[in-house]
Amino acid sequence: MSETEPVTILQRHLRLPYTLSPGAMQAKFMTAVREEGKIYGNRCTQCRRVIVPPDIACALCWADTEGWVEVADRGVVKTFTIMRVPFYGQQIEIPYCIAQIVPDGADGAIMHLLQEVAAEDVRIGMRVEAVWGAGTRTGSLADDIEYFRPTGEPDMPIDELIARGWGL
């Protein structure tokens, strides 16, 4: 026997590589992000909300959607969470903030990282803007927008946020 310690631990590294089709609507959205650097939504035929990312049906009304509506790459923090726990593969320095952001002109929200702001200073209603990456765009907002950052504009008042139905 060698003088090394007995084996007591198993290391197993399982990997699940997926290739996914995003479907026709998401593909059109992603193609616009990649080719135009623009964010689009569509509109519910019943409640008239502008849904971002676009979907084939409204998640609230179950009604069909229509149209193709350009929205801004800046907007309002609808809600957020702060990551304080380290985990395997973490790329971002903790604590950091992941927010749901309602782009101007939209009612639906996209989820993204907030930076250039201390996590504890993030507020619901805060105005933020996208910082696009300099590299080749892929069509995925998660990849092509590096993060969102505060614009310094006045917050959207909570009452207005609730009146727009974003408290859901």
Next chain:
Amino acid sequence: MSEQAESGARTIEIEFPYTSATGHAVGVFLTAFRDEKKILGLKCPQCGRVVVPAQDYCELCAADMSQWVEVGQEGTVVTWTVVRRDHVLYPHPAPFAYAMVRLDGADTCLLHTVLARDYDAIQPGARVRAVWKDERTGHIRDLDHFAPIEEQPS
């Protein structure tokens, strides 16, 4: 934009890095792999079977097992399947075979791999011998594969 460009197929890779305890029997079994290139089994005090790979209890009798037995480096292919397509999770590039190998002196089969020149020539009862890695870490794949004995240079 081409149709292909609009398909937007994405590749996502999810990883699960696990660290778990081997338990006693498997720990001893893998330590012998790493340090001695030996394959150990445990003999059941009740049914007398030699169980490889080692486990703490006999799965037939539920009896505690503590009598260690070294089994052979050679054994017999009981059943097998040939893998002809590559996959990232597979231990070898295709083609290779997964095989249940009953080692000499053992009463159970070890699930492992067989690398052969001719997979059509594998027969039930084919004799194989363990081929070890030079750098061993205390893992089932310290035993790199089994090779048909008749194919090895003598």
